[in-house]
Amino acid sequence: MSVIDFHSHVLPRIDDGSHSSEESLGMLQISASQGIDVMAATSHFYATEDRISSFLNRRRCSEERLKERMNQELTKEERIPRLIMGAEVAFFTGISRAERLEELTYEGTDLLLLEMPFTKWNKSEIEEVRYILERRKLRVMLAHLERFLMIPGNKKRIYELMELPVYVQINAGSFERWGERRQISKMIRKKEQIFLGSDCHGIHHRVPNLKNGREALEKMMGSTFIDKMDKEAAVLLGLEDK
Numbered sequence: 412m413s414v415i416d417f418h419s420h421v422l423p424r425i426d427d428g429s430h431s432s433e434e435s436l437g438m439l440q441i442s443a444s445q446g447i448d449v450m451a452a453t454s455h456f457y458a459t460e461d462r463i464s465s466f467l468n469r470r471r472c473s474e475e476r477l478k479e480r481m482n483q484e485l486t487k488e489e490r491i492p493r494l495i496m497g498a499e500v501a502f503f504t505g506i507s508r509a510e511r512l513e514e515l516t517y518e519g520t521d522l523l524l525l526e527m528p529f530t531k532w533n534k535s536e537i538e539e540v541r542y543i544l545e546r547r548k549l550r551v552m553l554a555h556l557e558r559f560l561m562i563p564g565n566k567k568r569i570y571e572l573m574e575l576p577v578y579v580q581i582n583a584g585s586f587e588r589w590g591e592r593r594q595i596s597k598m599i600r601k602k603e604q605i606f607l608g609s610d611c612h613g614i615h616h617r618v619p620n621l622k623n624g625r626e627a628l629e630k631m632m633g634s635t636f637i638d639k640m641d642k643e644a645a646v647l648l649g650l651e652d653k
């Protein structure tokens with residue numbers, strides 16, 4: 412069964428993640444050493460700064476640069492995670508009606524990794540997510556949902572959002588903090604399933620750490636939970652038979 416990292420900034424020089432192809436390769440090698448099979452490259456997309464077409468162009472160039480480096484540096488025997496293209500799409504007002512939103516989903520899927528705003532949410536944000544699900548017919552994975560619990564007064568909205576058929580992605584690093592671990596366990600009870608991402612940005616800072624998160628989650632929920640999560644994760648990305 413594949414071990415999947417749903418959230419990373421592994422592509423070189425496209426956002427605040429990896430600074431070079433060399434660093435990206437290092438991130439992939441660290442992930443490989445942690446038993447990761449698939450890594451989603453979810454570079455930041457901000458509609459305020461970028462157009463979807465130019466983002467996709469930059470992402471393709473970045474991927475090509477990295478693959479070139481991999482061809483030069485890797486020996487035939489060396490195994491590194493398979494890369495899947497994606498985007499961490501920052502919420503903006505009007506996102507539910509944005510043209511070409513479909514093109515920002517994980518490669519080959521209709522699953523969108525959505526980063527909600529770091530402000531107190533209103534009803535309108537929840538309604539936009541509902542519109543994306545119901546009218547745009549996309550599936551939505553909420554990036555590091557636990558991070559938004561830190562925003563005062565937001566908890567009610569988070570649980571309202573979880574009423575929708577969304578997927579919840581949790582950052583592996585959040586298991587290191589006791590308070591957050593407690594909140595994650597509440598979220599699991601509510602949603603019954605979560606998916607993990609490293610949200611790694613480099614080899615020195617915010618490093619690949621999915622293994623630690625998986626171990627902490629296993630301690631919390633048991634190995635059957637992890638097995639089920641891995642199975643569902645592969646189905647979500649359409650990788651179950653590959």
Ligand SMILES: [Fe+2]
Binds near residue numbers: 418499
């Ligand atoms: Fe991220």
